[in-house]
Amino acid sequence: MPVSHSPSEATAVAASKVTFTSDLTASTLASDSITSPGHRKRSSRSDIIDSTNFPMKRSAPTPAATVIPTEQAAVDLERQRQGQIMMTSYISSAIREKKQGNPIPFKQLITQLTVTEPAPLTPAKMLQWIQAMSQCISLLDKSCSTLIDAMLQINWIVQDDAFVRYYMSFLGNVVSAHGFYVVPVQSMLVKKLTSRYKSPLTENVLLISRERQFDRAHQVLMYVLDLIPTGPTSLFPLLAGEFPHKRESISTHITFVKNILRILDYAPVLRAQILSVVIDRIIQIDVEIQVELEEIENSDTEVVYDVDVANEDDKDEDDDDSDGEDGEDDSDSDSEAAEVTVLNIKEMTQKLDGILFLVFSYLERYVNSCRDLPASNGHPPLPIQELFLELLSIFMKTILQTFKSRHTQFLLFYYISLSHQFSDYFLGALGQQILDKAQPEVARVAAAAYMSSFVARAKYLDVRQIGMVVDMLGGFALETAQQVDTGSLVVPDGERYPVFYATVQALLYIFCFRWKVLVIGGGGGKLQSNKVDFDSAGMIVGSMDGNPGSNSGVSTIRQWHAGLASLQPVVSSRLNPLKICSSNVVKQFARLSNNLDFMYVYPILEQNKTLFMHGRSPSYTMGNGMGTRSDDHYNNNGATLPHELETFFPFDPFRLRQSGPFMRGIYQEWEDDGEDDDEDDEDEEEDYDEYGEEEGEEDQDEGREGRRQQSTSKDDHDEDEDDDEDDGEGELEVNSSIIGMSISPSPAHFLVQGLTKRIVQ
Template identity: 35%
Template sequence: DPSTPVIEEPMTPVTATYDLEATTLTSKIKADSKLEREKLSSMQKMMVSFLQGALQDKREGNEERYNDLISQLTMKPYLPGAPSPSKLNMWIKLLSQIVTQLDRSCNTLVEAVLSVDWTIQESAFVDQYIGFIGNLVSAHTYYVRPVFEHLVQHLTFRHRLPEDAIVTRSMIYQRVHNALRYVLSLIPTSATKLLNILGETFPHKRFNVAEQATYVNNLLETIDYAPILRKQVLGLIIEKIILIDVEIQIELEDLEDEVEIDAFDLNFNADYDEEEEEDSDADSDDEDDGEDAVAQDSDSDEELDSDGETETRTATHIKTLVKKLDAMLHLVFRYLKEFHSNPNTAPEERQQLFFFLLDLFDRTVLRTFKSRYTQFLIFYFCSLDTITYPDAFLGHLFNNTFETSKPTVTRIASAAYISSYVARAKYIGRTSLRSSIYILTSWCEQYIDANEVSVTGPDVNKHPVFYAVVQAIMYIFCFRWRELVDDGFDDILNDDTMDVEDPVRRMSGVDGDILTGGIGGSFGAQVAGQKWCLGLQAVQRIVTSNLNPLKVCAPAVVRQFSKVAHQSNFLYVYPILERNKSVFYSTNDSSAHVRIESFFPFDPYQLKSSKHFVDSIYREWIADDDDEEDSDDEDEDDEDDEDVSAGMMAMSISPSPNQRMIGSLLAQRP
């Protein structure tokens, strides 16, 4: 009957059986879970009783159970009897509940808790631990420093992770940052304490590249949640960078081109071999000194072998240092780029960072003549806002150079920075280039007006800044003479601030011993009859003055300037160079034959990992075909000078061994 409902039989009896088994399994799990909870509850009660008893006993002078608790917390996890992670977690939870009792008398117990390796535990454990330190510092602010000390130690490179570790190094570091962020949110005034500890914990420069790079990377991350420390943290990092930079230059000059440098891959989760400390070679040498002395008649071959081994050790040492420097600079470059390009960064924050870098440059970089790469940080940062920063940086350097109250060494260094910066920075436009030339030549003319009457010959001791400025003019001209050719639209003429008696003056040629015209040269014919931008007309008077800068300035720069000036139909100064061969300093002058040596801070950047930050904004030296020709007829006074073109391609920022003038000025530095 269709109206009669049909009750269908189950397709199979398996479903009913399965449901019964599932129900039974669920009941068993619930029972086991209840048993586990009861067990944990019982253990918790016992631990609470133990903890309260231990603290009470301590107050009464009996520290046995108190010390037992400390022993449990500090026991290595692989030792027999070590507490399980769940038990450690329980101890921390219970201590959080009585944190107000953990006063100074319990500092050893607090230290024990802080020493727990919490960063590798389960997430629940980590949350419990961070909650504990938050409660601790809120109840007792005097624990802020020890808390920071232990947390910051975890920001250093961790060489070993447990075989069964469930976290990576990056996860460990992130957990520590979360803890630091939480403490700072509870006690904002503790930022100063954190900064001090960050400085105290910075790895020594002898530590390996993984140590240095990891710590720098973590320091830069602290700025994200402690922006009030941005300037101080960057200053700390840059000061450490310059220490390594300077040490490299002190030991390296002759080996720089012979040492192949590897890049650090910046993988902070990788395992790195623990490199021996750099002074291990020195220790070995000391041990050797304590052994029997080598006989006087030692084989000369053995001596040569010893020299070779020493050179190999030195090269290895340099290679390690450069790798550290490269990694650290890479991280700072990256930070500056990300900070400046971040849309959430306010314009005033960018400007504040620029002026901080400028101040740091003055305090640490400018007067450190052995620095080779650190100065590229401000070189790079200026490229991030080419409308504002380059001119501000140049203005600062001009002020340093011309301010007579500044130390002479600062003025000379500033002139060197002007020349190297204007010559090398691609983002320095034609207007700034021509303005720089005008400012430099105008100052030289004023200096000559004030001093030439009393001058009978070159004197580097009396006029070092003048010679440094003239050298800057020549260096810039060699690199960028093509942009100094007047195209009829001189940018400077539109600047109302320029004090020019005749604003339409142009220089097309000069008289006397300084000859112009279409005299050969690979590019001379191309510019024959060209006019030059405002300011260059003063160069004739400068180079022919009684101060005779062509005798004093670095021979490599003088020779290259002579060549370029001649081939571009600007000036012909070879007669002056020829006459200078017979110009001698007074024999009573202890500084006889002293010259202004080459010092150009922005020489080619060679660090592999960080080089790409600089490549696109850096102007390389473009050698002319004639640079290959023999130049024996030019200045031959200094036989040790390298080829002119090579010198321009890579002027050494480090003063050469015979750089007596700069050395003497450094010795006088306050």
């Protein structure tokens, strides 16, 4: 007896028995495509998915290349049309029955879409499903989310161009009709922009390169954003969520950053947000490097960097000859741990370099694309100015607030070089931060460090800007000293007046780098205002103790910028900044100012060697407001040395190899004053490895870097012994390494790539 079926079951059975043709062509399917009027308008935006966007050769023959008798062609078209109608009816029926409480046909529908055994759907079958699903767009409400998820799992990105175009059109129809599917569609596309996504290798996929897959993902994402004006709002959280963790591989980071920056080409509204998240991740890697380096430097194991890879065999022999079995085991353990750390630092440095290179390249391309736009009053075109303001905002909110950021800030350093207007804005923002008492002291101190390092290192600054900074810093320091130095009870206190000492240190640092510019009529430029003859003002060498400098015979021909006039009363005040400021900066300033007959401060330095402070009351409130004291600052007699200002010059030499060329022509290297006969030429900063030099010169310079680090690691241990040396030896010590003028928490020398290291107990 024949089995009877309900109308809906009969339809399902009939649809399941239909055998659809596998040789559908793009033109045939296009002619059979039936969409509702409400969606036809959306799909008509064919300019976005024009065939020129997919130049690959079609895998299916076109009607022009296939010779079919007229009657046979008509039969095939009718068969395809009937099959399409039946499949569409099957999908519609399954959706309606689900809404009526019968989910079985709907589950069977999803099963057919996701079948993998005995074999997954062929591209022709998947294309039929896409075409049929496009006829049911209006039925695909939230209750059909599992069906849409199944459609999003289709491996479309490795199919032929016709397939990709139809799939793109389907996604466009879905997000246009139902806004709640925008996020799932965007999420699927964002995942395909990462290197984690791997297309399954089956016999039904084409050999499509990764770059070509990324191109297709961008093309579809651009199409969706064009259809949905609010699409960028939901896209950014997805991009941020897919950003690789700082510990993931270099290739993973490079791939994702390259793709996320590419999105800015067609979604410029996301530029500020995307740059912000990219820079935030750069800072995380940057700081991680500094932290691990400090752990090595603070460990009991002394790490010496060397470039002599030829002596690795000798090193192994030395290890075999080490005395003491127990000692040998401990040494090997410590060495292996340090080796792992050093290798990790090298990998993270390469990762940091690669990401910075991508961002530098993006900034360069963007600026070049705007070069032909009209400019006003000599300023860059408006789009370039807008990008600067976005970078400045990111700097003030993120970079400035992050201690130990070593390289990230050079993105702004590079972009500022495009215009003097940008320099004025940047210096103005830093100056406002320093003077604003409502800001946290740590942020004001950081602003002073950025200002001094920027003025010292930015080659593109003019004399007007340098003079303006000196006037501001000098005026603030003098006003603070006059307000605080009101009696004999005033003592140096780096924790109570950190902004004052940071400002004075900034002045000393700027003087060491820019003294030529600050000489009126000197070779470094000519300042047109605020001229003061320091001879007539009583501020020439010897004014502090009556002892002239070595070059006093030429002092009468030098006139200094008036902003420097504040240094003598500030330095000689009871706040005694020469005791609190970085000893390296102070020694360099003392030597240079003496040679230039600017100021003679060695008597103060001698007095500071024996200067101690009486112990404070435990109730004294420190700068952090906690009212506690660190035992490290106190000696056995209850007296304490003033806390030396923690130094941080964020624009110390930039030595990353791949992104380093962006600093060429805009970065000011250290230049010796040329008046100290005892200065050793091989220790000047200009002897550091430069990009593009001979390989042998790089290796020689890197070897010097290792020696400098070894010498620096002993500074704290030998500080008391150094105090007993004569002045001449003290000057040689500070001038034996440019680290004296490059004193960030983590110096740049350890980042020179190509180093091999030795670990010595």
